[in-house]
Amino acid sequence: MDSDRVIVMDSKNQSKSKLNKTEKKFLRKQTKARHTLLRHEGIDTVSHATQCLVVANGGLGNGVSRSQVLPVLEQCGLVDALLMPPNKPYSFVRYKTTEESKKAYHTLNGKEIVDDLGQKIILYLNFVEKVQWKEMGLQVLPPGLMVVEDIISSEDEKMFLESINWTESTDNQNVQKSLRHRRVKHFGYEFHYETNSVDKSKPLPGGLPEICNGILEKWLKEGYIKHKPDQLTINQYEPGHGIPAHIDTHSAFEDEIISLSLGAEIVMDFKHPDGVTVPVMLPRRSLLVMTGESRYLWTHGITPRKFDTVPASESHKSGVIVSDVGDLTLNKRGARTSFTFRKVRQASCHCSYPLVCDSQTKEIAPSFPESDKDASQLEQEYVHQVYEEIARHFSSTRHTPWPNIVAFLKALPSGSVVVDIGCGNGKYLGINNEVHMIGCDRSQNLVDICRERQFQAFVCDALAVPIRSGSCDACISIAVIHHFATAERRMAALQELVRLLRPGGKALVYVWAMEQEYNKQKSKYLKGTRNNRGKEEEISSDASVHGLPVEQGPGVGNGDSACPAPSAPSVSDFQERGCNSRKATNSKLPIHTNRTSFHSQDLLVPWHFKGSPSKNKPAEPLGTVGSPDPSPVFHRYYHVFCQGELEAACQTLSNVSILQSYHDQGNWCVVLQKL
Template identity: 85%
Template sequence: MDSSHQHNYKLNKTEKKFLRKQIKAKHTLLRHEGIETVSYATQNLVVANGGLGNGVSRRQLLPVLEKCGLVEALLMPPNKPYSFARYNTTEESKRAYVTLNGKEIVDDLGQKIILYLNFVEKAQWKEMGPQALPPGLMVIEEIISSEDEKMLLESVDWTEDTDNQNFQKSLKHRRVKHFGYEFHYGSNNVDKDKPLPGGLPDICNSILEKWLKEGYIKHKPDQLTVNQYEPGHGIPAHIDTHSAFEDEIISLSLGSEIVMDFKHPDGVTVPVMLPRRSLLVMTGESRYLWTHGITPRKFDTVQASEAHKSGIITSNLGDLTLNKRGIRTSFTFRKVRQTPCNCSYPLVCDSQRKESPPSFPENDKEASQLEQEHVHQVYEEIARHFSSTRHSPWPLIVEFLEALPSGSIVADIGCGNGKYLGINKELYMMGCDRSQNLVDICREKHFQAFVCDALAVPVRSGSCDACISIAVIHHFATVERRVAALQELVRLLRPGGKALVYVWAMEQEYKKQKSKYLRGNRISQEKKEEINSDASVQGLHVEQMPDMGTQDSVSSVPSINDSQEGGCDSRKVTNSKLPVHTNRTTFHSQDVLVPWHLRGNPNKDKPVEPLGPVGSHDPSPVFHRYYHVFREGELEAACQTLSNVSILQSYYDQGNWCVILQKI
């Protein structure tokens, strides 16, 4: 073959690859976001990969688009990996479609991103409703001068002084110092009988007196926590312990602005911009009922214009961009409460609700025994049936694997039936699982897989470019074991390597658990019977299931219902202190046993024996798998205890809390 023919062959291959990716981008937008593209030219384009959600700012994208013509509008929805561009004429949008499709741009972190453009009739997205600040929340801009800011920042001595009780407590992802009283992160409380010597710094006292006089605050605080955040770090969503502090909690932002997310229990999230030198005042509902936290990331979505410096990030998509975070130091002042809390929110108040019994199990040995009986043995028994319900890969996990460079070495820790091992043929993937029977299924599919415990993977440290752990870590029965499983993932990674982790979420609701991944799939009655038992652990109606079963690897969209109404309710299992999860309900406990009904005959060569308890109305055996379902922020908090990790992304995906970690 001469050189010219070789060149044409390579060009055609490149063009085919590009076309495949453009079609994939189109389908992803339709499936995930409901954005319908059209095959004819219009003035409007959707730009896949060109969005605030994947690190592309307005100032980067707009000049690229404007080279092809007059851009009437550039709409950038918050946290979405796409945007919409409207050109003055169809000719200009056609020019952009031809010129910019497949164009490589560099985002603010220096990563290369390829744009994929498709025509749309109109810009459409899932809008947030009009939002107001949470009741009782106030942001006061320019509360202090830049001179006072400089003095306050210089007053904090971060050098460790072990003779001083105020010495720096170094948390994994931020530096912290306490005055007045030390805040204990283990109990989320203060020891009211042990005030720290010295009280609050003198410079703070004079500023607090001024705020009292001017009416910004009503009580003089006696406790101060100083936090210093590097870009990319944050703090999990939380409510300051009711019994620890009085109503008013105030926080001064110094050094850099930040977006803080406030979330109501019903799921409404309000992102609030806290400018540099501003004061956040939380009272009433915003203090007692709404969680507040800072998402770990290096950029925030903010208003592009100067008109909105503080308060809510509005849904004006023509005025959103990315803002690079700087080093922020917060001074959070509170008044220690000396009496029980009597707020109007008893359901979330530790003073007013009954104390829950100590969590089970109580030690590592008990945890190991619980996992042996209610995880390892169960998966051995149900492996074939479990595998028959595990075919459809989850789109965002596929996206993670397909974005990895060719030739990457990837470990799937807790690989189940190997559903993800063959997704990207350009990766070297290996799987491991505690279940010999599941590993045998992987080997039947000619995948590389072996049996091992996720706490001790027999693979050399630093040898993997990436790891995935899909619905595995929630099977470990103590905080320490869950953190150890995360640390083991990180040990396998080379510096710069990434890990994707999925765990079941406590917050999902049965009635809302209609998966967007499964919408519109039809299924035969025969196939319904085959997968009916796994609807029990899906939180999904059978009619919503995909053609070949369910979605997850070592478990699935979290277990919030069962195919039989009323069967297997929240009773006890012999010798267990744990509740059995009630079918078709939300979770009421974080540590639960989830029923698996072994039905049908998924492997005709190996008849299923009745291996579990037999009920009078249901001849199928029922097994109980142990789960610790994670609250919002809990997975990030566990990751933040690891010393050599940064959290690149954290998100909610169809009943799961998910993080992408990077080894530093």
């Protein structure tokens, strides 16, 4: 009897112990969610009860729709308002009374719900006094863009879809290809995705399908189009998949590009080179017409995802997805077929956007500095000042070192003296504890970060490093030299590296490559690499240039080599996206579109600054759509190197041999040795 009783008591104590562990684990996760929201969004929670709650992991950006979370919240009382900001992994709820919100806090905290994909999500609730978030920047269609709803009837839609013969063509009148996640047919001319153009010398026999003639004549008569197309691409998309952002090549097609959406609606993202993104709803049986600026300057693409953020009501069927946070939900994608029509251009393009026009950039050379003084001023404005501003944000995107650079540093003999010229946040300064390593950078704010991390670093220019000649066993220059604005200044930076080396000393140099596709493999920059949590990384070779860091360019700055499939973000891995362009008004250099191939060697590359709202700025009250200043976009100067250019420059150096030359994820790299 006594023995049995002891066993029962021990069992009860053990259950109590397990419960305490569960409670502690939950409290840790709730605290983590609260701190994450404050860090990334400036959402300050409070310990006392209010009518308002922030629901972490219960947002559109987390794969949770309004129809899923609202019934759960209504179990605890009358919901006065449910606000779901676009692309955010949280939502805000206001109850009629504080008692109801307290009930929700105690009842729903830690509640597990299942999203439309069958994934389990745990909600974490905290009280808030005020609500704040960053609004989407632009709320109008890009200039020249038009969406026409119900352009054809449902009967015509069925006829068009049934007319497509997806069996292999035997009459050579079209080209059919099965790409990953979609099937494609081309008529008139084959559309080449690698160049976003056609081979004008190789028209396909047969022209466009007969079924298209009548509807194209009707659109011409009604004024929707001005040219009758002679090229057609039919894409059949699997649900959840899309196409990369791109601009159809200027010289290949006339102004109008039109696309008929059949089978399902979709959200297409339009992006300006300065960073402004506009999501546009394309309903089923609608016609998209791109002309002027929207056709020539803005990229268009479809983000691969299972759900789109759309208005919950029927008030906005097409056009811009406005950020009415009280009327947004998720829409599951279906199978969609698009008919995209183009008119092949027979002459050169003379559009009003020469800096992004392939016809005109061949004729107009970029504006280069005419003197060393001008070059220095350009670097000051588009390199040094930019990285002073973005230093903290830049540092937050740079974590994992690159394998080849790590291998170079770890192969150095014990006791070697090594200098990292353009050390950025010091990512490489602690790689090998057996060597004596020091960093230098042109950015005071980046050097401050190095010192906070207990690394030795100082401020200097890469053209004049205050270290005695011949005193270093090794040097590294990672993504630095491409920020100098003339060939003479780039050579001077290489000569300064060699000056520091002792005889026999080695230097490793990385610069961005013009060739982002090499040996039939695209760099991770073009692929839009994601890390092991499904979050898209800031892309770059990392390190600073001239002491300044880089971003969204070749290579993977965070060093992840694996690229798993994307997953829904949670509050813990949320990173805000903003867009408020700072125009590059003082330069005639072309502005690069991130995640696309380079079309010019000298250009400005945007950095999309992501940061929390100012803590001194008052928060917006619940139910009010605020419009705090969107995040800025900075522009940085780069000279991207063509194949052989870096190696040829190094060969002109005296007393130097090239030990190795290679391409590494969108970078040209050399290993030098001083003779």
